[in-house]
Amino acid sequence: MSGSTTAETSKERLRLWLRALKATRAVENAVRENLRRDFATTLPRFDVMAALSQYPDGLKMSELSGVLKVSNGNVTGIIERLAEDGFVAREKVPGDRRASLAKLTDTGRAEFAAQAAAHEAWINAIFEGVPGDEAARIAESLDTVARQLEDKD
């Protein structure tokens, strides 16, 4: 009977999801709090800077919203505030006057490097109780779920 779909496994999956949601929210909230306390920033801003740090030549606004899977209007606001703080610069795209390129400034790059190092340390501390091989197995299962959802789009 192993592997069959019963009403009981449905409940079990629901419980898994609720626990997963609870745990990830707890981690997320801890990260938000740390970002706020140590860097006076937010998770969305960190996410944007993380994305930009992987593209030294910059990303168009629409590419950025595609990478982060958030709406266009959302990206507009976050980039605007990051630009005000001097962490991001908006450049014009030569052949297209509609588009604009968002790019980390040197200040932004330095700031993000510090944030990323701290972030890795926080995560490492939080996941201390999870052995490495267990971590790999969990990631595998979660990817299965993520892929399942991507296919539906």
Place this chain on the structure above:
Amino acid sequence: MSGSTTAETSKERLRLWLRALKATRAVENAVRENLRRDFATTLPRFDVMAALSQYPDGLKMSELSGVLKVSNGNVTGIIERLAEDGFVAREKVPGDRRASLAKLTDTGRAEFAAQAAAHEAWINAIFEGVPGDEAARIAESLDTVARQLEDKD
């Protein structure tokens, strides 16, 4: 060497977290979209109604914000909108004129029953690729993380 804490397991844990975050966000977004499409509601509203459904005698505003781990002001707004829609009633607490009790109405209870049934079906479909025993193991690891964070508060 198994189980020792090295720089490599730190990176591995970071990757695990990023994948977990990506997967749970994907599931969360799918649920949000379904709630919107099928019930014209939101995840925060669903969460509030789920909490209230477990307390037939109602919850005080402060208790509700404690259960959901969100701020007081947040609860005020969500309950207000749910009350406008007739799903929640605010009652006075006999001995204390400061406090108020939030409680599902009959309409609210019926509405939530429909939402909860649909929700379980969505989750079951999304987690179809995850076998039951794997699910149990993942939940175990996630609980370890969640407990770790609770202790710090």
Place this chain on the structure above:
DNA sequence: AAAAAAAACTTCAAGCATAAAGTTTCATAC
């Protein structure tokens, strides 16, 4: 070449979320 359609943004309205400040009510101290 003019018209229509599409693309790349930005703006807007509404809801969610927090922290901080403000109100009213209750409990304690003196």
Place this chain on the structure above:
DNA sequence: GTATGAAACTTTATGCTTGAAGTTTTTTTT
């Protein structure tokens, strides 16, 4: 019994987020 402090909320300011509507520029059709 009056003052002090705490508790239970609400309000406000700011930022995140979306979907929808609006603008400008580019591309495609005809």
